[in-house]
Amino acid sequence: MTKPAVLTGEYFMTGDVACAEGALAAGCRFFGGYPITPATEIAERMAIRLPQVEGCFIQMEDEIGAMAAILGSSWAGVKSMTATSGPGFSLMMENIGLGICTETPCVVVNVQRGGPSTGLPTQGAQGDMMQARWGSHGHYEIIALAPSSPQEIFYLTITAFNLSEKYRLPVLIMTDEIIGHMSEKVIIPEAKSIKLASRPRPKGRKDRFKPFAPGPNGVAPMPAAGEGYNLHITGLTHDEKGYPVMDVETQTEMMARITEKIQKNLDDIIQTDSYLLDDAEIVIVSYGVSARTSMAAVAEARKLGIKAGLLRLVTIWPFPEDQIRKLADRVKGFVTVEINLGQIHREVERCAGGKVPIFLVGHSGGTIIHPDEVVKMLKEAF
Amino acid sequence: MQKIPMTSNKQPDHPLDDLIRTDRIPHIWCPGCGIGTVFSSCLAALKGSGIDLQKTVMVSGIGCSGRAAGYVKLDSFHTTHGRAIPFATGLKLANPELNIVVFSGDGDLFAIGGNHFIHAARRNMDMTVICVNNLNYGMTGGQVAATTPHLAKSTTTPAGNPETPFNLPLMAYACGATYVARWTMLHIRDLTDSITEAICKKGFSFIEALSPCPVNYGRRNKQKPLDMLKLYQEKAIIKNDADPSTLDIDFEKGIILGKFIDLDRPTFIEEYDKIYRPSRLQENVPELNS
Structure with missing residues (x-):
């Protein structure tokens, strides 16, 4: 049964559920997840809601697969998200790096709990803030947002999608068990009042298109698989064509591209x-x-x-x-x-x-x- | 006698050139490596299958075989080590119109990526997985793999492999794959036919392609470059529909090749649509009364 993506109205809602509703309002239509306290409720909500809006939910075999799946779905042209907590966040680091390197828009939610290791599964913490910054290997820029209420997580999830689409990178929502499990009033506005951003789309000849040639704000247009661009996308250091090139110049250029698109737009992001x-x-x-x-x-x-x-x-x-x-x-x-x-x-x-x-x-x-x-x-x- | 000119203006185009990023040639594969043969077999199958190539995506992991995605002139993704299958899962679920071919190696698909293989097969995720099995980690210089024969030498099993290798077709079958075949890169027509069949078949298809690695595997196991090919020729036993539990690779007794499994069961997307999106199905079903 089809239901609206934006459930306009006033609710008493947990942060986790508000996060899922924010994602749907932002246009998220794919969720690859794996159960973990205290983030499971996001996956559960998405499992119910995504088929109602012609989207797709899958529970993957682990968080590594969940993160890989949302990168794949993003390259199929669909706004995508996953949600986890500390142990799963650790497993996602590998493919968060692939997302950074291949400039893939997606949103990763970390409902933080006490760590290290299995830690305090049901109790909140804010101990993954530096992991959010530097958790994947190599040097890079990242965007991470921290909501303070269920209402704010609704809006910041939309912001996270908009930023990820605009700047082509995984955007992290660093919430915590307390906000995730807290119930408060959440107002979901009318769909038409929600401003949405989508990844820049390519123009011109497909055979001459370069998937990593930056546009005016430092971000390259992004086609989807199946559109006839014969894309090659790799986690190896690559040139503007997307082809792997193993030299210092290409590494320097690629690093400049993935860091400067953030550094030069701080006023828009922060x-x-x-x-x-x-x-x-x-x-x-x-x-x-x-x-x-x-x-x-x-x-x-x-x-x-x-x-x-x-x-x-x-x-x-x-x-x-x-x-x-x-x-x-x-x-x-x-x-x-x-x-x-x-x-x-x-x-x-x-x-x-x-x-x-x-x-x-x-x-x-x-x-x-x-x-x-x-x-x-x-x-x-x- | 007709004189053959030593310099011709232009080499004739290879029949598969239109599917190759010729600007990325030469490739990285070593002399004597069989990956290129499996790769060209895969390209011939893609071309011969008649599927819409614009809607076809190749996904690879990391390793020698993982480089295939970088040479095919289709939408292609060279992902992280072992993660080609979950990445491909996301592509397929987000756009079910895409035809997905995962082309990768034994180390990538069955050691670091083993869990993803198991679950994609169980779900009957609609994709074709081609595993080039060269019995070792070639890219990193010849370490033991989950497919290295017992007692075989590698840089990390210098006195011989104490472990037992996987029987890959048995594993694929046990996990739920609906098409399972094994060939060697020497059985190129059979391999191409199998890949064609697998691409055209819905559901999770798995093809193991045995392939020599003379530089890293052969060298340490007293095999000259052609020795492995001779084994493929002399020890091959073609036995379609063989019991998957009998398919352990045994270079003494023989290597059983063939198409072992070809059955039908609903794919993940079919089941998901049926249970969660019945309206989508109804839209596609013509009304009987009208």
Whole structure:
């Protein structure tokens, strides 16, 4: 039975389900998955919903296969997604690299749980933030987004698809068990109000087409398999034709292509949010579920006369370096709040360049950070 | 006597040139390697099958045979090691009109990619998988594979292979493949016929093509470049419909070749459509009353 892809209305929905609905609203029509707590509900929702919108769901034999399958389906011209948690994210790294190298649009959701290894399957954490940045081998740029509520995960999943299509790369949604399993009000807007992006399409003669010759914004147009372009797509270092060339010049050119398309479009990609930041003397840098903790802490601190403010990172990668640098010139210090032992913290430290003190309110994972801990740090450290 | 000119203006085109990226030739395969023969057999089959080549995609993994995708002038994907089949699964599910040929080696398909092979066969995913079996990892210089004969030498089994190799047709059959055949690169007509048949058949088809690797396998196992071909000629026993459990490769007693399995069962997409998208099927079925 056919149902609309955009279920316009007001719902009480978990983050995982809202993520699936966001994907469908973004035009996702293929999901290759593998069950894993706490991301399974995304796959379950997609298994119900995709056939209703003429899409296809498959549960693959492992996360390696799931990631490979969504790259394949993307090259067949279909917007594609997978969702997992830490152990599966580790297995996906190999083909995330293939996606980067072959400039393949797709979306990968990581509903983070405590790690390392099997860790705390049912309990939240934010410990995969650096894996999101550097988990696949070699040097590359990536886009990763961190939603702070079920409503936001709906919208950021659409953003993730739009960015992946526009810049031709896998885009990561780095959420966590708490947001994934939390139920809140989610408003799904009307389909016509949702702005969608699609991969740039080739023009001109098919026999002269070069699948990796960048267009004006540094991104090459992308045809699909079966359209008569005789594409050759490889994970080897390749030239603009897509042909493997094993030399330093080609490696340098290809690396420039896959990194500069992100580096030169930071203003278009990076999103941040703030709370009482304008007059803040102490800036809390946080994201995802920890940004909610931080917001409560800022409100509490203000009552105590501490001029705290929040910089909430919506885009984690590419890292909003300029914003941190500018803040470092005018504030007294930073506090990073995250459910790990200091990953984004180190980025903040790097960008602040030793100008002001920086403190971490971190946690090994398994529970949220209580706002009191943040307030305590604000009182003691400054 | 007619004098043959030593310089001709142009070599005649090879009949398969239109399916080859001639701008990527010479290829990387070593002298005496059999992959090129299996590859040209595959191209001849693609051409002879009459399928729409614009809708045909070749997917490879990593290794010597994995390079095939780089030489075929069709949409072609050279993926990660062992992952050709799940990548191809995504292509097929997203666009069921595509004809999918996975062309890769024994190491790629059956060691690192073994799990994906098993499950694609179980699902009866509609694709043709051609495995060039050269009994070792050639690209990396001749290491033991999941197909290396017991006691055979390789750089990582210097005193002989302590392991037992896979019987690939048995494995394919046990996992649910609906077409299973084995030939050698010397049995080129049979191989081409089998690939043609497999391409035209819906469901998961598997063809094992035995192929020599004189540089890395033969050299370490006291075989001169032609020795393996002689074995293919002298030890081949063509036995269609042979019991898959009898197909262990035995270079002493004989290598059984032939088409072993050719049966029909619904593909993944047929079952998915039937259960999840009945409306799509109804659209395709003409109304009986009208």
